[in-house]
Amino acid sequence: MEWVNIIFQGVLLGGLYALFAAGLSLIFGVMRLVNIAHGDLIVAFAYMAYFVMAALHIGPFTSLAVIVPAAALIGYGLQRGLLNWTLGEELPPLLVTIGLSVIIQNLLLVFFTFDTHRLHAGDIEIASVQFLPDLSVGVLPLIQFAVAVAIIAGLQIVFYRTALGRAFRATSDDPVVAQLMGLETRHIFAMAMALSLAVVAVAGVFIAIRTDFNPFYGPQLLIFGFEAIIIGGLGSLWGTLAGGILLGIAQALGGQFNVGWPFLAGHVVFLAVLIVRPQGLFPKVAL
C-alpha cells in the first residue's frame, strides 16, 4: 500500500508538471516559439503572488484573481512588444528568450535576494482525505490536480471549439495564409502568449504553495514542463497530461530509492522515451 501511496503522490505532482507544459506547448504549437524564460516567468508570478497576498491580506487562491489577468496582460505586451519581432528564423526567438531568462533571474535576485520564499495557504495545506484505510491524500494536491486537469480540458475546448482556437490552429498551420484570410497574426500570437502566461500564473502559485522557491528555481520548472511534453508527445494536450503524470510517478519512485534520485529518475525516463519512442507516447504530430 505504501507504493500505491507513492504512485498517487506522483500522479498528483504530475498534474502540476502538465500545467507547466501546457503553457509551453500552447505557444510552441501556435508560433513555433520555445520560450526558455517560461520557468522564470512561473517563478516571477510566484513572487508577484507573494506580494499581492501580503499587500491585500488574501490567500494564494484569492490572489489568482489578480495574478492571472495581470499575467495575461504581461503576456500580451511581451509578445507584441518583443517576441513578435523575433519570429521567422530559428535562432532569434531562442536566443532572445535565453536573454530574457537571465534578465528575469537576476532582476529577481536583485529585488528579493537569494532567500527562499513560500506561499502559505493556511489549514488546507495539512488537510487530507482518507481514501482507503492506508491511503490518505492531501486535499491541496488533490485540488491542484483537479484544477490542472480542468485547465487542460479548458484549453482543449478553446483550441477546438472556439473562434480563437480556430484562429490559433489556422495560424499554426500557415501564418501567411491565415493573414490572407483576414487574421491579424501578430494579435493572434499575442493572444496565445496571454493565454499561456495565464496558465503559467496558476502553475506558479500552485507550485509555490508546495515548495520553497528562489530566483533560480525557474530553469528546473522549464525542464519538467519540457520533459512532460516530449514524454507525452508533441501537439497533444492530453498526451502532455499523461507525460506529466509519468514524470511525476518516475520522480516519486526515484525519490523512494534514494533522496538524490527523484530528478535523475525523471531525466532517465525522458531519455529512455527519446531513445525508444522519439515521437513521444501519445503524439499528434510527427516530431
Add this chain to the structure above:
Amino acid sequence: MIAAKVQDAFSFRVSHIDRSSRFGLVFWALLLILLAAAPFWGDRQTMRLLGEIYSYIALASLWNLLAGYAGLVSIGQQVFVGLGGYVLYVGALAGGLPPLLCVPLGGLLCGVLAVPVVLVLFRLRGAYFTIGTWVLAEVFVQVFQQVKAVGGGSGISLPAVVVKSIAQSRDGREFLIYWLFLALVVAVIGLIVTILRTRYGLALTAIRDNEMAAKSNGIDVNRTRLIVFVAAAFANGMAGALIFLQKLSITPFSAFSINDWTMNVIFITVIGGIGRVEGPILGAVIFFVLREFLADYGSAYLIVLGVIAIVVMLKARRGLWGYVADRYGWQLFPLARRLERTRIVPDAAAAAATIEAH
C-alpha cells in the same frame, strides 16, 4: 580568330585572402607575440584575467561553430567542460597520471562520449534539441553528486603534490598554465579557420545560410553536424580540463554550471557576432570590459548583457562584428571565397583546368 581566343582564355582560382584579412593576419601575429610575452610585462592578476578571457574565447568560438555554422544551438556544452575537468582530477588522483597528459585525455573522452549523445539528441529538432542538451547536462550534475569517489556534491581538490608536479615554482606553474590557455585559444581558432577553408567549411557555411538549399546541393547535413559536434566536444573537454587545472578544485555545480560555461558563452557569441570567427573574440572583450566595470554591482552585468544581447538579436542579428563585416566587407581571417580570373599560359592550361573544389 579561334587561336586568338585560346590565347586569351582565362581560368578561375578561388582566393581566400584580401586586403582586410592581410591586415588581420599581421594584426593577429603582432597581438600573439605581445600576449605570448605577457609573463614578462603583466602581473599575476593580469595573466589570470587574460587566461580566463582566452578560455572564454575558446568556448565561445566552439559554441559559435555549433550554433553559428552547424545550426546546433546547444545549452548543454557544460557537460564537456565539466567532464574534461573531472577526467583531469580522476586521472591525476586515482590514475596517478601527469595532469598535463590528462588534458588531451579529457578531450578524447568527451569526443568519444559525444557520439552516443549525438545519436540520441539528433532525434530532437531545433529548439527541442536545445533543451535536450540541457536535460543531459542536468543528468550529469545529478549523477556526479551521487558518486562518492569524486567527492559527491562537495567535490574534490587537487592536492599540492599533484599541483607541484606541473612545475615546482608558483610562477612556473602560472606561466605554463597561461601559455597553455593561449595555445588552446590559438589552436581552437586556427582549427576553425582551417576547417572553414576546406570543403567541410563550405558545407557548414551553406548550412548556416540555408539548410534546405544545402541539403538539395548534396550536403549530408547530419554527417557534417556529427563531425562538428564531436570535434567541439573534444575541444570543450580540453578547455574544461585546463580551466579546472587552474581552479584547483571541482564540484558538480562548478563543473556543469550552465551559467558559467554556456549562458555567458552565448552572450559573448551573440553580441560579438554569431556565424563569424571574429565575433566571439570581440564579444569576449565586451563581456570582460562590462564585467570589470560593473564588478561592484553584483549580477548587474548579467542584466546589462541580457539586454544588449536582446537588442543585438533584434537590430543586428549577425552581431556587432557581423554588422561591420556586412557593411564594409571586412574580415580579419582569410575566409571569404572569391573567384579570381587568371590568364592561362597555354602549357599550364591543362593543370589549371581542374578548378579547386573549394
